[in-house]
Structures are given as structure tokens and as C-alpha cells.
Amino acid sequence: MEQNIILTVDVVLLTLKDNALQVVLQKRTWDPYKGFPALPGGYVHTEEDLDSLAAAKRVLKDKTALVSPYLEQLYTFASATRDPRGWSVSISYYALLDIETLMSQGSDRFLLHPVDDLPQLPFDHNRIIDSAVQRLRNKSTYSAVPCYLLPELFTLSDLQQTYEKVLGCKLDKSAFRRKIGELDFLDATSKARTGVHRPAQLYRIRPAKNLVLFDRTISKI
Amino acid sequence: MEQNIILTVDVVLLTLKDNALQVVLQKRTWDPYKGFPALPGGYVHTEEDLDSLAAAKRVLKDKTALVSPYLEQLYTFASATRDPRGWSVSISYYALLDIETLMSQGSDRFLLHPVDDLPQLPFDHNRIIDSAVQRLRNKSTYSAVPCYLLPELFTLSDLQQTYEKVLGCKLDKSAFRRKIGELDFLDATSKARTGVHRPAQLYRIRPAKNLVLFDRTISKI
DNA sequence: TTCACATAGTTGCATAATGAATATAAGTGT
DNA sequence: ACACTTATATTCATTATGCAACTATGTGAA
Structure with a gap:
């Protein structure tokens, strides 16, 4: 046809x-x-x-x-x-x-x-x-997808800022870190990024068959 | 080409x-x-x-x-x-x-x-x-999509059973009803379905531009 | 007519989760 | 040595949730 x-x-x-x-x-x-x-x-x-x-x-x-x-x-x-x-x-x-x-x-x-x-x-x-x-x-409200906007190695602050830029809202630091910790989709490396302040640990996303999805979305206020 | x-x-x-x-x-x-x-x-x-x-x-x-x-x-x-x-x-x-x-x-x-x-x-x-x-x-874990497997009018028990069949798990009745109530995407009708037991109120899905999405997924145990 | 039964619908409470303030740690620059 | 800033962790009040228990409302049988 x-x-x-x-x-x-x-x-x-x-x-x-x-x-x-x-x-x-x-x-x-x-x-x-x-x-x-x-x-x-x-x-x-x-x-x-x-x-x-x-x-x-x-x-x-x-x-x-x-x-x-x-x-x-x-x-x-x-x-x-x-x-x-x-x-x-x-x-x-x-x-x-x-x-x-x-x-x-x-x-x-x-x-x-x-x-x-x-x-x-x-x-x-x-x-x-x-x-x-x-x-x-x-x-981005319910998955780890913003990680892919970061280099292979990144800090938790980098990640939080990425989520904030994509979602267009401010996130609470301790709540964000606890959630990311609980979701357990990042691998901590032994490296840290040094700068003018406290060194920040570097992470990479854990290779996985599927994107990690959250049970509860990140609130947008 | x-x-x-x-x-x-x-x-x-x-x-x-x-x-x-x-x-x-x-x-x-x-x-x-x-x-x-x-x-x-x-x-x-x-x-x-x-x-x-x-x-x-x-x-x-x-x-x-x-x-x-x-x-x-x-x-x-x-x-x-x-x-x-x-x-x-x-x-x-x-x-x-x-x-x-x-x-x-x-x-x-x-x-x-x-x-x-x-x-x-x-x-x-x-x-x-x-x-x-x-x-x-x-x-179905994060939206109202199972409603479309039901007739136009349905009861809350119908809806819960539909979610249970699609998701393949048992849901708690009072938790389910509270969640559905809070999401506020159904319109109660004045009709009820009578049977051998207490009459159950009939609902219809509220017409909306987009599918209602949940902030927190329905747990699957 | 009364009562048992089953389902519908609601309430209450213990526990878990969350928002966010606060505390501590670890760097650099002066 | 200390101030400052950011990173990391802890704590607590509030909110949300799991789920047991309660009340409501029908029908069918006795």
C-alpha cells in the first residue's frame, strides 16, 4: 500500500x-x-x-x-x-x-x-x-532522572541544585539528603571535591537496569 | 527519499x-x-x-x-x-x-x-x-487510571477492587477511602446501588483536562 | 416484627514519615 | 588562631499513614 x-x-x-x-x-x-x-x-x-x-x-x-x-x-x-x-x-x-x-x-x-x-x-x-x-x-518529581544532567561524579549539593533548577523551586537540604539517602541509588566514591569550604563527597549514580522511581514525589510547594 | x-x-x-x-x-x-x-x-x-x-x-x-x-x-x-x-x-x-x-x-x-x-x-x-x-x-500506583476500567457509575468498593485486581495486592479499606477522598477527583451522584447489604453510593470520575496524579504512590506491599 | 449477617462508611490511635530548625565538622582566607 | 561558609548530621514538632474498631444500613430468615 x-x-x-x-x-x-x-x-x-x-x-x-x-x-x-x-x-x-x-x-x-x-x-x-x-x-x-x-x-x-x-x-x-x-x-x-x-x-x-x-x-x-x-x-x-x-x-x-x-x-x-x-x-x-x-x-x-x-x-x-x-x-x-x-x-x-x-x-x-x-x-x-x-x-x-x-x-x-x-x-x-x-x-x-x-x-x-x-x-x-x-x-x-x-x-x-x-x-x-x-x-x-x-x-524529576518522582525519579532520579536529573542525575543525567550532571557529570559522572557530583556532590549532593550539585544534585539538589539540579533538582531545584529543573523543578523551579527550593528544596530543604536535610529533607532532600535524607530522601536521597533512603532511595539508595547513588554510590559514594572515595573522592571529594575540595574548595573554599568543607570538602563535599562525590557520588555517581548506581548503574541500574531501570530508572529509580520514588514512592512519593518531591514536593514542589 | x-x-x-x-x-x-x-x-x-x-x-x-x-x-x-x-x-x-x-x-x-x-x-x-x-x-x-x-x-x-x-x-x-x-x-x-x-x-x-x-x-x-x-x-x-x-x-x-x-x-x-x-x-x-x-x-x-x-x-x-x-x-x-x-x-x-x-x-x-x-x-x-x-x-x-x-x-x-x-x-x-x-x-x-x-x-x-x-x-x-x-x-x-x-x-x-x-x-x-x-x-x-x-x-495505577500513582493515578486514577483504573477508573476507566469501570462503568460510568461505580462505587468506592468497585474502585478499590479494580485497583486491587490491576495492582495484584490487597488494599486497606479505610486508607484507600481516605486517599481517594483527599484526591478529590470523583463526583458523588445522588444515586446508590442497592443490594443485599447497605446501599453503596455511586460515583463518577470528574471530567478533567488531565489525568489526576498522586503525590504518593499506592503501596503494593 | 426482630434479629443475624454482610457490606458500606467513619472514627480513632499508634506508628512512621516529613518539614525544617539546629548542631557539628571541615575546609580556606585573613 | 579565628571567622566564615559550606557540608553533613541530629533532633523535634507536626503531619501522614496503617489498620483496628466502631457505627450505619440494607436484606433475608425465623
Whole structure:
């Protein structure tokens, strides 16, 4: 059956910079919308990509030279109206990466943009980004997902600040530390980060088959 | 660009019968796997379906004559290996319906099968169903989603039993009632269901833009 | 008509969890 | 040596929860 559809994957790569969630955008090199900033994305290569996750990984690497430690299928945006070329499908993923690893690639490969202040983007990329941000913010209230916005080693203060930036609210330090301790999803390392103040112990997220989910959400006040 | 992909939607329609989650299956009328029971599904009709949700609704109605009060995009299963015809995409949804409404359609249109005892199904339909069941079970610990397995009017005991069947554990009556009361997502009706015992007040789920989510999950012991 | 029974609905209490203030520890800079 | 700041831990009042026990309200049988 002739379907005439366009099958793509798009990746919303999110990071934290300047106390705000930022999304990676790139100028499109092809029509439609050539020259406009958009999400890294592209066609599924049916001779090369075994599945959509492989396609998302490939597209992210091809477009940004990056590999993300967290890549989750977001939603499939599929309609007759989202692309001027015709009936089109975007199997959308969101990825998380810490800002240092991101910036270690040449920053000329992409643009960073605060998610709360986006210009009008091509296709339904504004909607896709909104959806990813909402997913991240919502999921951060009940899971360890913000860890993936941090480098491999981080302190508990780093983690708390990350949660606070993603959720947009202040968290109580002792309550936060007790909760994180009880959830037991971090491995303490023997290293500490020294600075002008008391050295802070460094942690890494414990490798696990599945993301750790909380029984009770982190309150947002 | 020539992609040669097959774009379909599949719907996992779940209901509760005999104290167990059941999935609606149908014998396939076309190759491959003609005559085998499989999920209701089919090609996206690009001239007819505005988007994938419309396609899912059409497919459900065409195949089962049913309309579901709860239809949620599940996951997109997209790979080179899931369909012998080629690189194929299933934008999968799951739907919920109470058993009485379901059975009011001619039961010759479909088969019901307990989800915990499925035969080998075509394509990756076993995996799709497992994914839907896991989603429903997980989401039932922190949301009102089991309401959609009940008729429009139900009692608190009905609701508790539904949660218990979906989650597979016993819940404390007074704790459950207090929690449901605090979440305030039901509307009491003036009707009651009479029987051999004390009449039980009937409720309906309050229409809302979004599914009610709980701050704290229902414990599973 | 009365009573037993079972379910529906509510109350109460002991325990657990949580919010957040406070105390202690461990660095650096002056 | 000490002030300062951040990290880490402890403590306590308040809130939430698990669950037992109680009350309410029907029907069916005697």
C-alpha cells in the first residue's frame, strides 16, 4: 500500500546552563526551513537503522558528535499537517547531558537556547520541546532522572541544585539528603571535591537496569 | 527519499474480567499471519487520518465497533525486524473499557485473553501487550487510571477492587477511602446501588483536562 | 416484627514519615 | 588562631499513614 509518509526521528537534547534548562538546536541545512534553527533530527535510514532507538542515536551523533547517557522515547508526533512535504512522523526522543561534556564539543556545531524563551521553530518543534520539558520536569518529581544532567561524579549539593533548577523551586537540604539517602541509588566514591569550604563527597549514580522511581514525589510547594 | 516503510497503529484494548486483566484480540484477515489472533491494528490511511490518534480511534472502531473513554499513546515500536514485510512502525496505543460496555458488542467480533497467559502472537504483539500492561499497572500506583476500567457509575468498593485486581495486592479499606477522598477527583451522584447489604453510593470520575496524579504512590506491599 | 449477617462508611490511635530548625565538622582566607 | 561558609548530621514538632474498631444500613430468615 502506497502511504507516502515521511519517517523521521527528532532528539530534544537538554542540558542545564545559567540556572536554566537549555535545548540544543541546529541550523537546518536543507529545505524546508533551510537556515532556521531546529531540533537535531533526520530521516530513518531503513537500510542502516535497525530500530528507531538506533536511528535516534545515529542522528544525535551525526548532527552533534555527542552520545547521551540518557535517551528516552518521548512521543510520536504523526500527522498530515506538521510538515509541508506531506504526512509525516517524528518518533521523538529526549536526551540529557551535562553542560561540560556538551561544551567539550565545538560549540559551533549547535546553538543552545533556554527552553522557557524559544523562538518560533520549524514544524512542530516548539511543541516537541515543550513536551520534553514537561516530561523532564514531571519525571524529576518522582525519579532520579536529573542525575543525567550532571557529570559522572557530583556532590549532593550539585544534585539538589539540579533538582531545584529543573523543578523551579527550593528544596530543604536535610529533607532532600535524607530522601536521597533512603532511595539508595547513588554510590559514594572515595573522592571529594575540595574548595573554599568543607570538602563535599562525590557520588555517581548506581548503574541500574531501570530508572529509580520514588514512592512519593518531591514536593514542589 | 525512498523509505519503504510500513506505518501502522495498534491498539491494546484492556478490560477486567474474572478478576484479571484481559486484552482484546482478533483473528487477522490478511497475510502475514492470516487467521492468527492479534491486536486490532492497521495501516495509517494518510488520506483519511489527520494524525495518529485519529488513526488509532478509527482502527479501534473499525475493528471492534468500540469507542474507548481512555486512549493513550503507549510507545512506538519501529524496527527492521518486527514485520516480515519490511521496516515497519507501529504507533501503539492502549485503551481501557469496562467489561459490560465491551460485551454489549457482539462477542464474535473479538477474543478476550488474560494478559498473564497469552499465546505466541504475531509480530511483536506479545511485547506490545506486556508494555501496555506494565504501563497500566505502574500508572495505577500513582493515578486514577483504573477508573476507566469501570462503568460510568461505580462505587468506592468497585474502585478499590479494580485497583486491587490491576495492582495484584490487597488494599486497606479505610486508607484507600481516605486517599481517594483527599484526591478529590470523583463526583458523588445522588444515586446508590442497592443490594443485599447497605446501599453503596455511586460515583463518577470528574471530567478533567488531565489525568489526576498522586503525590504518593499506592503501596503494593 | 426482630434479629443475624454482610457490606458500606467513619472514627480513632499508634506508628512512621516529613518539614525544617539546629548542631557539628571541615575546609580556606585573613 | 579565628571567622566564615559550606557540608553533613541530629533532633523535634507536626503531619501522614496503617489498620483496628466502631457505627450505619440494607436484606433475608425465623
